[in-house]
Amino acid sequence: MDPANPASFNHRTELLSTGRRYHFVDQLPANYNPKTTKTIVCVHGFPDLWYGWRYQIKPWVDLGYRVVVPDKLGYGGTDKPEDAIHYTSKRISDDIAALMDLLQIEKAVIIGHDWGCFMVSRFALWHPDKLLALVLLSVPFVPPSKEYISLEQMVERFPNWGYQLYFREKSTNAEIERHLSKFFKLIYRRRKNKDSPLSKWTLPGGLKEVLESSPVHNDTGFLTQQEFDYYVSQFDKNMNGPLNYYRTTQHRFQEEQEDGVLPAPGADLPVLLIVGKDDPTANKGALEVTKKLIPQVEIELIDGVGHWVMVECKEHITESIPRFLQNALATTSNVHTKL
Template sequence: MEGIKHRRVEVNGIKMHIAEKGEGPVVLFLHGFPELWYSWRHQIVGLSSLGYHAVAPDLRGYGDTEVPPSMSSYTCFHIVGDIIGLIDFLGVEQVFLVAHDWGAIIGWYLCMFRPEKVKAYVCLSVPLLHRDPNIRTVDGLRALYGDDFYISRFQKAGEIEAEMAEVGTEYVLKNVLTTRKPGPPILPKGRFEFNPEMPNTLPSWLTQDDLAYYVSKFRKTGFTGGLNYYRNLNLNWELTAPWSAVKIKLPVKFITGELDVVYTTPYFKDYIHGGGFKQDVPNLQVIVQKGVAHFNNQEAADDINNHIYDFINQV
């Protein structure tokens, strides 16, 4: 962590916090939910030591970046707008993009809307959400996995926040970050329990200090900013109609853990291995990490660093 610099920069009308280290071509890291720039701590140190300028923002609504109050301020256009503003601020034409979970979804949108800004994309956990022109995203997920599917449960403003408040910030973060239960993640109403098999002790890759850092930031911001990304999935479906059936032609390396909650959710494995993903992303490599769960950038940090370096070094 030594030598990582922090600053707040003006992008797209908000103040964004970024963590950065190193000099050279920019590798831009986008985190997921419920995470922060901190999720990339191992990659920032690793890639900066190999001749790259590693940059990891807190995305809109997270950490030390501004948290706009309006739910409608979290569409894919807003968040990709923030990222374009950051790339422009950094003074480069292109970046190597690395993203995980919700960051990965934003990464796909960035590759869709402004492919000239991305040299290559290392995508962790969440494949391209192929747009079905006949059904809105949340409606489709609810039809597949039911009303208690976590994305269905995240839709109503305030409802899941109240359940999170009952168990407390630390419990929520520990519960989600330690999950190794195959998907689809189901959240019955009443008590926040994303991971019913939560261990008593933290895994080796997540120290008490790591957890304390996340807790300190989410106690300040709450979870609503991050949840608003989910609440805009149907609106994003409407907004992205012009990109229906678009192909992502950039070089992409997709890496998932075999125990990942997304990978183990029905439909996704078929899409990833059955030809659909390759059809949408012709220049695609797929890596499945044995024994690794959802937070693979933290759990299998060295392996991820090697994959990133090998891939961006080739393109």
């Protein structure tokens, strides 16, 4: 398992009971025992792949975990339905559950980053019986809403979400594909001075303007040139699926009005939230909401780190999560033993 070589991981592609075909990496530890080995399922965000976890997979396998890392629907080697209705959090949660069933995993540690973080937080609401622990990276918990809030209304409240209005438009697919190399240099860029023209890309039309007018530079940011080339090759003519997640606002609201969805993860579920202090995704108010709704949550704030925590501070993520799990799962095991 060499992070510089995607082919060095154990790749599988399987048809799930939900009818969707998923590509995923499935790494077993040397001492694998289906009855006792605990599994970590990692769910990536936008625009990412299973490859976003390349620095964590081997160290966690070496610690004795089975590590399962899918390409989410619409990404990489996984099915890519055309319509946005296929990309709701309930459907993705059902896919994760079906993947676990396929692999005969009753319960797992579920970890998500970015959009994957939102999806795994919803997984905890739809499939609470399938979790050993929940780890959220970069995105605090957002509860189901009792009334519909449009994307326009959300952008009014949080102006730095303005780029989501651009991503929502179908025309954005071709525009980003036309400037794919520049797009990934923007997304994975290192933090810039606030006066940089890149700082306006979060505005509704800002990213389009930056893509079409800013000069191309050679800096691949947090990615090596080899990693950058791999990402670009995987997203070539393939932006509809990834962008479809931004087109599900109303669909997600409607499915969360169904009976059976929990308002928040259960009080007995160990939860860890890790956030880079320089990541605008997680403001103080959002962290307070998470603490209120999930009182048992452990929160780690990392100085000098932005959104791409699995790469920016890979050693911290690689070491901190198993440390949390060692304590959390031991406590959970003791509780069940007493019962």
